[in-house]
Amino acid sequence: MMTMRKTILAALLFFLCLPLTSIVGEEPPNAAHGPPPKAKPHRRKGGESFPPLPLPATPLRRTEKKRPPSPPTFIAKVKWGSPTKRIGVDEYGNKYTFWDWEGARQDIFNLTRDASRRLGVKYGAKVIDLRNFSGDPDDIPVLYFTGHMPISFDEATKKRLREYVISGGYIWAQACCGASRFYKSFVEQMKDIFSDRTFVKLPLDHPVYHCYYDITKVRKMYGGKVVEEIAPPLEGIYIGCRTAVFISKYDIGCGWAGLTNRYNAIYPTDARYLGINMVNYCLAYHKLGKFLAHKKVYFENDQNERADFTMGQIAHAGVWDPNPSGVANLLKAVLANTSTEVKFKRQVVDLDRGDFFQLPLLYITGHGHFSFSTRGAEALRRYLLAGGMLFADACCGNLSFDESFRREITKVFPGRKLQPIPLSHEIFRSLFQIREIAYTPLVQFQNPDLNLPMLEGIEINGKLAVVYSRYDLGNGWEGEPRPFAKGWDRVDALKFGINLVVYAQTH
CATH class of the missing domain: 3.40.50.12140 (Domain of unknown function DUF4159)
Known part of the structure; x- marks a missing residue:
């Protein structure tokens, strides 16, 4: 093995x-x-110090090593x-x-x-x-x-x-x-x-x-x-x-x-x-x-008079921004595949400030442990009860993030648990029909038979309010492979991301 x-x-x-x-x-x-070790002695014969013929340039001796x-x-x-x-x-x-x-x-x-x-x-x-x-x-x-x-x-x-x-x-x-x-x-x-x-x-x-x-x-x-x-x-x-x-x-x-x-x-x-x-x-x-090193930057179009779709990303105490251009790439894919007008700018969200209720979709990802303050957890709970939506994924399949998110979401909804989302759910067909997906090489190596989307969620009044993936999607949105990541393949990650935005817009 x-x-x-x-x-x-x-x-x-x-x-x-x-x-x-x-x-x-x-x-x-x-x-x-x-001290540094002594160099190995060079085994040379005394006669080799003289060239055999009076050539204009001295050739390599027969036993002299070529570097x-x-x-x-x-x-x-x-x-x-x-x-x-x-x-x-x-x-x-x-x-x-x-x-x-x-x-x-x-x-x-x-x-x-x-x-x-x-x-x-x-x-x-x-x-x-x-x-x-x-x-x-x-x-x-x-x-x-x-x-x-x-x-x-x-x-x-x-x-x-x-x-x-x-x-x-x-x-x-x-x-x-x-x-x-x-x-x-x-x-x-x-x-x-x-x-x-x-x-x-x-x-x-x-x-x-x-x-x-x-x-x-x-x-x-x-x-x-x-x-x-x-x-x-x-x-x-x-x-x-x-x-x-x-x-x-x-x-x-x-x-x-x-x-x-x-x-x-x-x-x-x-x-x-x-x-x-x-x-x-x-x-x-x-x-x-x-x-x-070449971070992609997208600018808003101030002349756009149509309604925009702005996606907020939650900042936390862990490594909260592991895919700097992931959200921008996803929104660009949404624009290319739907009639939605999107803002090419991510809005960073501080849960404690509570100024994010106008956003239809929040995103949280990262590496490492984190926690919500009591004030932040309460603000997020009120946002979700009011019709907002949260998507979370563990960047690279990070276990510390996975542990933290599962713990913190129970702080937001003490009486609710994450449940597997069945393939029959509308989110898997809101635009693209998703039945099977491809995973990154490390997931395939560890789980050769896995080809189903492993998503969990919390529903409120018949609508998904929380969607969570313990496998990474954000790396797929960004488009550059992480050699040792546990996540979705780029194509399937983008397809589901587009479905996610469409679902959030229409619900």
């Missing part, structure tokens, strides 16, 4: 990656990271901070000097080597100075920061890092030896750069924990000994439904480098598996990152 799973995901990754071109704790004193072309760079370790070197002690008691940004010197080089072997896609790693970096994610998809000391960026660098991530790039960070000074300062710097977003603990159903290896627990080390098993430690910042910034407060880089005498670190094998998954995730979502 695991072999088949890896084969399918590796094949999916290959096709998706073709466009790519180019415990909190302090560090114990004298923590050893190890293959360098693979494209996947990840770059970023130089940062003070020019002052630190002193470390290796496992033999020998002192050496190192820069704080170096961390475990072989970390990303070992990781890209291991990932290339596993994934069958060859990439390289290097060290860079941001002052000499183009800022193009196609040149370097991932920037990697590590260290022990507090980190900070000037305003120009913050702007460049934001533009890099918004353009499709990724940032990885990890606290070497679990150094809290680095971890806390990096989180604060990211808050400044992405003031409209925040780090969230990545749930266990996040694709980064399952896109190659299935990871549910990792072993934490201290002083070279395993002390406990913990949940995977990654936190992330979302751009759309792409996790674009990753941070670990425990050391994973030393595990990539194969170092075992670590403090506040993840066991090397677990760290390597986690790192390979991170590589796989970023490669698979590279195309989506480029797509989201």
Whole structure:
């Protein structure tokens, strides 16, 4: 089962990656990271130092290895901070000097080597100075920061890092030896750069924990000994439904480098598996990152005198906007397939304000946990009782959103439960006749026989007031595949979305 799973995901990754071109704790004193390994000796014969003939150019010696072309760079370790070197002690008691940004010197080089072997896609790693970096994610998809000391960026660098991530790039960070000074300062710097977003603990159903290896627990080390098993430690910042910034407060880089005498670190094998998954995730979502960088914007037609249909989207404490252009694409499809005039602008709704009663349809989606305030739940209940309609879907099939929505809708209607919507219901034929649907590859892999629309709802006075799908539709509306999403196929998602709008208009 695991072999088949890896084969399918590796094949999916290959096709998706073709466009790519180019415990909190302090560090114990004298923590050893190890100097770089010595180069292997070159086996050359003495006589080979002279060319056999006086040619105008010296040819390659017979046993001299031809250097293959360098693979494209996947990840770059970023130089940062003070020019002052630190002193470390290796496992033999020998002192050496190192820069704080170096961390475990072989970390990303070992990781890209291991990932290339596993994934069958060859990439390289290097060290860079941001002052000499183009800022193009196609040149370097991932920037990697590590260290022990507090980190900070000037305003120009913050702007460049934001533009890099918004353009499709990724940032990885990890606290070497679990150094809290680095971890806390990096989180604060990211808050400044992405003031409209925040780090969230990545749930266990996040694709980064399952896109190659299935990871549910990792072993934490201290002083070279395993002390406990913990949940995977990654936190992330979302751009759309792409996790674009990753941070670990425990050391994973030393595990990539194969170092075992670590403090506040993840066991090397677990760290390597986690790192390979991170590589796989970023490669698979590279195309989506480029797509989201070019957000589609539709403008209202102020000259339109006919009645408009405006769709509201509910903002909540989770990742509430994972498909920035999904609603706009759906409304465009409604315009193309019906006589409805629609506003090409989504209205963001704050339930606590209660100013959305004029809207015929509300939409809620997202990743992560959320909750309605008492005031917001009451406003939504009055809106639905007055004839409004709510559609909800769990973006990418996110389990945390699914749990939250089921809990919160009982807060809105304590005496009512979500019930399966039968295929005979009018919503499946309000415009398009829907009997069977296609799902995304991951759903097909997990449920090969599933071809029916799995929708639930709540009726009030014979009319659907709430429609919910635990499988994603918003990604289908947006039109760009999410490699590890659990959802409806794009064509069927749009067809049902149009039916939904028509049903809301006519009821």
